[in-house]
Amino acid sequence: MFGIGGPELKALFALLLYFIPAIWSSKVAKAKGRSGFVWFFIGLLFCPLGVIAVYLVPAKAGGDYIDCPYCAETIKKQAIVCKHCHRNLVDASQD
Numbered sequence: 454m455f456g457i458g459g460p461e462l463k464a465l466f467a468l469l470l471y472f473i474p475a476i477w478s479s480k481v482a483k484a485k486g487r488s489g490f491v492w493f494f495i496g497l498l499f500c501p502l503g504v505i506a507v508y509l510v511p512a513k514a515g516g517d518y519i520d521c522p523y524c525a526e527t528i529k530k531q532a533i534v535c536k537h538c539h540r541n542l543v544d545a546s547q548d
């Protein structure tokens with residue numbers, strides 16, 4: 454009666470298949486300064502497409518990202534030189 458591969462196991466597998474992309478996209482979204490909560494549901498609804506979408510959306514200031522003080526483009530917090538305008542960001546913060 455409790456053979457492996459029953460409906461319970463299939464349900465569990467389907468659940469994992471939906472939750473892994475959901476958690477994944479929420480983590481990527483948070484790193485990009487976006488709402489992890491919203492992206493959790495996008496990942497849950499669209500599965501692999503939600504994960505692809507979260508990589509495609511531009512990062513927002515907040516999280517691991519800040520706005521460049523010179524060109525206002527979004528760049529990584531750890532950046533030393535802006536990838537858009539190539540200005541030195543370390544000198545700016547030491548003034």
Ligand SMILES: [Zn+2]
Nearest residue numbers: 521524535538
């Ligand atoms: Zn810049």
